[in-house]
Amino acid sequence: MESKEILQQHIAKTASLTEEEFDYFFSHFKALSFKKGQTIISEGDKVDCEYFVISGCLKAFFINDEIKMYILQFAMPTWWTSDYSALYNQTPATINVDCISDVELLCLSNSDREKLCSEFHQIEHFFRWRTNKGYIASQKRLLSFMNNNVKTRYEELLALYPQLYNLVPKHLIAAYLGVSRETLSRLNS
Template identity: 70%
Template sequence: MQSKEILKNHVSKMVSLTEDEFDHFFSHFKHQTFKKAQTLISAGDPVECEYFVLSGCLKTFFINDELKMYILQFAMPSWWASDYNALYNKSKATVSLDCITDAEVLVLTNDDREKICNDIHKAEHFFRWRTNKGYVALQKRLLSVMNSNVKQRYDELMTQYPELYNIVPKQLIAAYLGVSRETLSRLHP
């Protein structure tokens, strides 16, 4: 499926745009490909865009002062990724974004998103819906971290995204769960 169709299917789950409206919407995106391990955003960078994943898998992560990695998000096809704090507040990135696999994305700048929203009211509704959906997912994840043990969090992740175990290296799943690789091995022998 072509990138335009993938995005159109994604957007149409929430709003119905005419062909002309969608063509205008799509014209603001830039297609890019990245190789495995390639960095899209590094901590400290200015952030001016977000990424819609067409294929592959990205990860958003933070490395603390003790050099321990914490993964905030895996971004699979039809998911969005960026450092949203930096993007919306026009500040430097506090998290990094890179490719777990080769990836194909559509890139949308903050300015272009605002232009789309000014031109097409339904697009503004779409972006608000998408942001709200992301907030709900983040809240669920935070509550899971606070209220569930590691085994429960692992089972929840594998139930929700069974394909992750075949795509994402085990040490990254461990970093997402906040455990060691050894602990993860005991959960999934």
């Protein structure tokens, strides 16, 4: 399936656009390809865009003391990613985004998103719905963080995204769970 169709099906779930409206919407996206290991956003960068994942897997992460890495999000096909704080507040990036595998993305600038949202009520509706879903997921993760031990959080994560187990190295899963790779490894025993 083409990127265009993937995006179309994604937004059709919450917004009804005519064919011409969608074409117009789509014309604001730029297709990009990256190789495994390439960086999309680095700490300190000016952030202009958000990214819709067509294929592959990205991570959005924070580096502390230039040593420890914490992963905020694994971004998989049909997910959106960026440094939203930097994007909305027009401040330098505080998180990094890079490619865990080869990826294909569609890129939408902040100003185009705002323009499209104000031009089409349905597009604004879509973005409200999307952010809402993200907010609810984020609250849930926060609660799980406070409430559950590592083992439970690990099981929860694998239940939700079984594909991660094979797709992503264990030390990155540890960085998502907020534990050391050693502790994660010891869960199996």
